[in-house]
Amino acid sequence: MVYTAPIDEKELVKQLQNKATASQAFDALIKKYSQPVYWQIRKMVMNHDDANDLVQNVFIKAWNNLHNFRGDAKLSTWLFKIAINESINFINKEKQRLQLSEDADEAFLINNLEADDYFDGDELQKELQKAIAKLPEKQRLVFNMRYYDEMKYEDMSEILGTSVGALKASYHHAVKKVTESLLE
C-alpha cells in the first residue's frame, strides 16, 4: 500500500501519534520541514557541518518527544523552537569548549563562517554576516527570521515566546545596529 502524506496538519499529527503510521508520517514531516529548519539553524551557527549535525538532532529529538506534542501549536512552530534551542545550546557549548567568554558569540561565529566550505557569498554578503554576528543572540534570531525569511511577527512571537511589540522593537534595533556596524 502506497503511503500518501496528509495535507491536513491535524491528520499528520494524528498519524505521528499512532505507532502504525508514525514512521511514514515522520518521513513526510522531514520532507516538509527539513529545509526551513536547516536554514534557520544554518543562519544561527553560520556553518554547514554544524547545521547538518544540529538539524538531525532536532528531528531525532522531535521523534523522541512525539508523545509530548499535543497539537496546541503548529508543527513548524514546535520544530523551530527545538531548532533554536539546539542552536543556542550548541553555540554556548562550543564557547565553553574553546574557552571563550560568555559574550564571545561574534568571535565564534565569524570563525565558524570563515571555516565554512559552503559559504558562497561575496564580500558584501560576508560583511553583512559579520555585522549580524555582532548582534545579541535574541536580536540575531529576530533579524534572521525577519530580514531573510520575512516571517510574520505573529509567527515569530509564537516561536520565541515574545510579544509582537517587543519583536518589532528588537528588529528595529537590530537593523539599526547592523547598518551602523556596516558604516564603520
Added chain:
Amino acid sequence: MRHEDKLKEKYGSDPGFEVPDGYFEELNVSIMSKLPPYPEAPRSVDMSLWQRIKPYAYLAAMFAGIWLMMNMFHHVSSSATSLSLENPPEALVDMIDAGGYDMIPVFSEETDYDLQKDVSVNYDSFDEFEDDFGYELEPEYSAMQVSVSAKDSKKESRSV
C-alpha cells in the same frame, strides 16, 4: 528610505550559504535511518487507594499535630499565669485534701504574754534581749518589766 530597505538594496536578502548537491534528499534518508524505535509514551502507573490519599493524610496529620501543639501551649501558658495562693495547682490541692501533708502555720500564734514569759526566762531585761537579737522591740515591750518570779522559774528549769 528605511534602514531595512537600504540594507536590502546594497546587501540583498540572500545570506550566501550553499549546501552540497542533493543534500536535502540525503538528509531525509539519513535522519530516517537514525531514528530509534517508536517512543512509547510513559504509562501512567496504577496507584493504590493509600498511595493516592497519602499526601492528603500526611497533610491532615501535620495540621492535627500543629493544632495539638497550639492547644498544649495554650493550656500550659494559661494555667501557669493563673497560679496563685488563691488558685493553687489542682494536684497540690488534691494532695492536701488527701491528707498527705500537714499544714504548716504561716503565722505564729505566740501572744504578747508568751513572748514576755520567754524573754523573762532567758533574759534579765528586754534591753538584753534586744542586744542579743540586734533589733528594737516595739515600745510597749520595752516598757514591760521582767518579773522576778519568771527569773526564778528560769533558774528552776535550768537546775532540772
